[in-house]
Every structure is written in C-alpha cells, then in structure tokens.
Amino acid sequence: MPAGVLLIHGFTATPECLESLATPLRKANFVVRAPLLAGHGKTEEDLKRTTWAEWYDGVRQEYEALKKETKVVFVAGLSLGGILSLMLASEYPVRGMALLATPLVLRGIGVRVFLPLVSGTPLKRLYPYQRKWAGPAINDPAGRAAFKSYAKMPIASIMEIVRLQKVVAPRLSRITTPTLILHARHDTTAPYENMALIKEHLGSKQVETVTLEKSDHVLTMDYEKELVAKKVLDFFGRW
Numbered sequence: 001m002p003a004g005v006l007l008i009h010g011f012t013a014t015p016e017c018l019e020s021l022a023t024p025l026r027k028a029n030f031v032v033r034a035p036l037l038a039g040h041g042k043t044e045e046d047l048k049r050t051t052w053a054e055w056y057d058g059v060r061q062e063y064e065a066l067k068k069e070t071k072v073v074f075v076a077g078l079s080l081g082g083i084l085s086l087m088l089a090s091e092y093p094v095r096g097m098a099l100l101a102t103p104l105v106l107r108g109i110g111v112r113v114f115l116p117l118v119s120g121t122p123l124k125r126l127y128p129y130q131r132k133w134a135g136p137a138i139n140d141p142a143g144r145a146a147f148k149s150y151a152k153m154p155i156a157s158i159m160e161i162v163r164l165q166k167v168v169a170p171r172l173s174r175i176t177t178p179t180l181i182l183h184a185r186h187d188t189t190a191p192y193e194n195m196a197l198i199k200e201h202l203g204s205k206q207v208e209t210v211t212l213e214k215s216d217h218v219l220t221m222d223y224e225k226e227l228v229a230k231k232v233l234d235f236f237g238r239w
Helices: 015-027 044-048 052-069 080-089 109-119 141-146 155-174 193-201 225-238
Strands: 004-008 031-033 073-078 096-100 129-131 152-154 179-184 207-212
Touching: 004 015, 004 052, 004 080, 015 031, 015 073, 015 225, 031 052, 044 152, 044 155, 052 073, 052 080, 052 155, 073 080, 080 096, 080 155, 096 225, 129 155, 152 155, 155 193, 179 193, 179 225, 193 207, 207 225
Parallel strands: 004 031, 004 073, 073 096, 096 179, 179 207
Antiparallel strands: 129 152
16 A cells, blocks of 8 residues: 655645656655635635635645545645644644645734734724735746746735744644655745754654755745655655
C-alpha cells in the first residue's frame, strides 16, 4: 500500500502553487492530494465569508479520505497551509510533516493594532480589504508571473489567520510528528524567526531545518523550488 501526501496551499492562493512539489512526489510513487481551501479560487468575497474552521474542515476531510487509500499520510503546507498542517498533526497521527514559510506569528503594528481596530469597529465597512501593493512575495520573475492569487485580502480573513495562530500555538508541545521546517532568510511575509520559534516549541524530537537564501515567501514558486522539493522528498522518504 503506498504512502500519501496531503499538500496545503497558502492564503488567497490555489493548489497550483504547489505543483513543483506535487510532481516529484507523484513520480516517487506517493499518492498526492492538494485540496482547494474553502473560499479560495473564486472571489475575494467568497473568502471573506469563510472561517479558519472551514479551511481546516476541508483539510481534515482530505486527510481522512487519503488515510483510507494509503498506508501512512504525510503533510506539507505552505504559509497558511503550514499552520493548518500543525493543526492537523495536533489531532491526527501524521507520519511526517514539512512546514514551508509557516507564519506562526506575524509582526508589525498593522497586525497588532490596525487590523484588530478595523475588524472590530464600524471601520470594517469602510476598509474591508487590503490590496497587495507589492505583488506576490516571489523573487523569480517567472514565478511571479505564473502565481495565481487574489489581488486583495479580506481583513476579516486575515483576522481568521490570527485566530488560528492562537489556537495552534498552545498545541505545539503535544505534536511529536517528525518535522522538516523550510524558511527563506529574507521572507517578506512571515518573519524568519518563525522557524526557530516553531522548532523550539514543537514536542517532536525529530525536527530538521533548512534556510533558503534566494527565495521570498512562496518557496514552491521561487528560485529554490527544486531544492525545496528535494528536501521534502528526501525527508518523507526517510520516514
């Protein structure tokens, strides 16, 4: 019976951003599932109407379906997908986990002060979305051009990520899943310190880290995507 891998994409994106990882995994005879998270792949308004619990419910259902057709299940998540991977590993017997650019914490006055102010007051009607002025967090021009995502982010949905972070953080110590953490040193979305923070608080005794020097946040579509795929494939292969 083959092993399965559940791939979880990032916030406002689609499973297509994980194709550089899905293809080599399939070639290595892993059964791969890469679901579209609730509210994604349609419109920003659809995303605004969903919650983190709905995102996670879709992940959980895909895990259970994959578990029925494979011997063991690994999980790999990019950005928001990494947080959802941690949530999954806190509740299910995941064989191994790869966390790519996972924002367990977000820094900056915008997240700490501005977003809660907007989301919790009548200002939310005047400022419901945050436009991505800088474009995709990808250094490779080819990757930037190919990346499919919403052009703006619902403030309410960003706050759902913050709520999910608060749920996941206290669970880290109970997660004993062998884990590979990959993060770009110059990630402009999820601070590099997240890698050390996650490693420090995980309950697993098998935690490996990889620092990427040429990439930004979307590791699977940037200059080092082949290296990312190799590291993940090698890690899963050992477990």
